[in-house]
Amino acid sequence: MDVLVFGAGSLGSLVGGLLARQHRVTLVGRDPHVGTVATEGLTVDGEIECHVEPDGVTAVPSDAAPDLALVTVKAYDTDAAAEALADADVGATLSLQNGLDNETVLADRLDCPVLAGTCTYGAMLAEPGRVTCTGVGEVVLGPRDGGESDPADRVGAAFETAGIETTVAADMPRRIWEKLAVNAGINATTALARIENGAVLSGPASEVAAEAARETARAAREAGVDLADEAAVDAVRAVAEATADNTSSMQQDVLAERRTEVDAINGAVAERIDAPVNRTLAGLLRAWGRARDLR
Ligand SMILES: NC(=O)C1=CN([C@@H]2O[C@H](COP(=O)(O)OP(=O)(O)OC[C@H]3O[C@@H](n4cnc5c(N)ncnc54)[C@H](OP(=O)(O)O)[C@@H]3O)[C@@H](O)[C@H]2O)C=CC1
Numbered sequence: 001m002d003v004l005v006f007g008a009g010s011l012g013s014l015v016g017g018l019l020a021r022q023h024r025v026t027l028v029g030r031d032p033h034v035g036t037v038a039t040e041g042l043t044v045d046g047e048i049e050c051h052v053e054p055d056g057v058t059a060v061p062s063d064a065a066p067d068l069a070l071v072t073v074k075a076y077d078t079d080a081a082a083e084a085l086a087d088a089d090v091g092a093t094l095s096l097q098n099g100l101d102n103e104t105v106l107a108d109r110l111d112c113p114v115l116a117g118t119c120t121y122g123a124m125l126a127e128p129g130r131v132t133c134t135g136v137g138e139v140v141l142g143p144r145d146g147g148e149s150d151p152a153d154r155v156g157a158a159f160e161t162a163g164i165e166t167t168v169a170a171d172m173p174r175r176i177w178e179k180l181a182v183n184a185g186i187n188a189t190t191a192l193a194r195i196e197n198g199a200v201l202s203g204p205a206s207e208v209a210a211e212a213a214r215e216t217a218r219a220a221r222e223a224g225v226d227l228a229d230e231a232a233v234d235a236v237r238a239v240a241e242a243t244a245d246n247t248s249s250m251q252q253d254v255l256a257e258r259r260t261e262v263d264a265i266n267g268a269v270a271e272r273i274d275a276p277v278n279r280t281l282a283g284l285l286r287a288w289g290r291a292r293d294l295r
């Protein structure tokens, strides 16, 4: 399969690097990283180790015709990704991003099937040309409106062939909302309180995280997706237990004074329903970002 990864930072470099063990891969990202990849190849280390030689470029080539475009930019860059891919002859697009509405933004602009995905692999770009796998997880992908499709089956098989743990699922809307509940519960809470993920399992942060997840479940049901409050809260607890020592991505962003994905997570819930906890979490993080001119 010919794969173009749009947004070769941490996750895109890891998944693109793993795919490059079996497929033709082009990483679209920033220099000096993609320049190093183009000249010296890409090293994956940490929980998976390999060295591969994908192409590395800073823009979508004008003659690009990939079977798959994998979108791994931060949620606030999805519009730009859609714009950059619009003129390419793409067979199918898959988002592995966190947050809501990424697939809708891509589908509105692109003339190809858009697949939804979730990913629990952990990745960190260590230096130009080297990405660290911080956790082996799973990719779940499928049609963005649910059900089955040939493109989803083909992409799932291509991921499996490359040794990526993959499930092709017929219920992506529910899975996307459940992942959103996890991120809504854990990310902003841990970023604002400066605590590790496990600290939402008990004590004062646990009710904040649980209520943010319940509100997300309510927004899911309003959108026609069957996600029970308790399922959302259980998902938060399961991920917080499994990642107890992790610093969430949003806390890492705050500590590094980078823009966060709060608009696509808590902000997306508060936009859809009256959700006081998500509204408050989003408001505080937006205020923090505004004070630092990050958006
Ligand atoms: N890292 C992880 O372990 C996981 C991440 N995710 C999700 O995956 C998504 C990506 O996360 P992550 O990989 O950590 O983010 P990164 O910021 O590391 O990667 C995104 C990369 O895309 C680049 N980029 C953005 N716009 C363009 C453009 N127009 N042209 C070329 N390159 C561009 C960014 O460059 P620049 O910063 O210079 O704009 C950055 O290098 C997020 O939604 C995240 O929540 C999900 C599961 C795990």
Ligand SMILES: CC(C)(CO)C(=O)C(=O)O
Residues within 6 Å of the ligand: 098, 182, 183, 186, 187, 197, 239, 243, 246, 247, 248, 249, 250
């Ligand atoms: C699952 C979790 C909360 C793990 O840290 C995550 O996705 C993130 O930090 O963005």
